[in-house]
C-alpha cells in the first residue's frame with residue numbers, strides 16, 4: 326500500500342463533532358481512486374490529512390510506509406516536495422511567472438540542473454500540446470490550459486502520488502474531458518497513483534475505485550468492474566450520489 330489510514334479522527338478546534346470519523350482506508354500503488362460526497366462531507370479534509378497538508382486528531386496515516394501522523398512541518402514539506410504532486414481546482418499558478426517558470430519552480434525545488442529543466446519542460450509540453458503557450462502568463466491561458474500546466478508541474482518531479490482536489494471544478498465539459506483523459510493516461514502509462522476529490526460523477530468515472538464520504542464517515546465504496554463501461558459507471562456513481570443526498574434531505578426534513 327502506498328497510503329493507509331487507520332482509525333483516523335479529526336475535529337476542528339472548538340467543535341466536538343468529528344469532521345473525519347474513524348476513517349479506515351488504503352490506496353494501492355498505481356491505483357486511481359476518487360473520493361466523492363456531498364458538500365461539507367469532509368472530502369477536502371480527508372485529502373489534506375492524507376497528504377500531510379492537515380493534522381489529524383487521532384489515528385495513523387502511513388504514506389509510502391512512513392507514519393506521517395506525527396511528523397513536524399519540515400518533514401511534511403520534504404514529503405510533499407519529493408513524493409507528492411498537487412493539482413487544485415484553482416490551478417495555483419503564480420500570476421507573475423510564465424507557464425514555463427511556474428513549471429520550473431517545482432523542479433528547482435528538487436534541485437534539478439538548470440540545463441535539464443528546460444529539456445524536461447520542452448519534452449512534456451510537447452506531449453501535452455502546450456509548447457506554444459510556455460511563455461504565456463496564467464492570465465493569458467484558458468482554464469483548461471492552466472490546468473494542463475498545473476498537471477505538468479505536478480508530474481515533472483515524478484511524484485509517487487498525484488493529489489487532485491476538484492481538478493475539473495472550474496472547467497467546462499470539453500476541458501474536463503481533456504484533463505481527465507490526461508490524468509487517466511498518466512495513471513496508466515507512468516503508473517502514478519492518483520487520489521482525487523470530486524463531486525462530479527463524470528470526473529469520478531475515470532477512477533477505478535470510488536469512495537463515498539458522508540458526514541466524515543466512509544459510507545460506501547465502488548469498484549469499476551471490467552465489463553462496466555465508463556458511461557455505466559458514471560450513471561452508477563450519479564445514482565449513489567443522489568441516494569445519499571436524498572437520505573440527507575429526508576433527515577433534514579425530519580429535523581425541521
Ligand SMILES: Nc1ncnc2c1ncn2[C@@H]1O[C@H](COP(=O)(O)OP(=O)(O)OP(=O)(O)O)[C@@H](O)[C@H]1O
Pocket residue numbers: 337338344362363364365366367368369370371524
Ligand atoms: N479550517 C476549518 N475550521 C473549521 N471547520 C472547518 C474547516 N475546514 C472545513 N471545516 C468544516 O469541516 C466540514 C468538512 O469540510 P470539507 O471542506 O472537508 O468538506 P468537502 O466535502 O470537501 O466540501 P466541499 O465539497 O464543499 O468542498 C465542513 O462542515 C466544514 O465547514
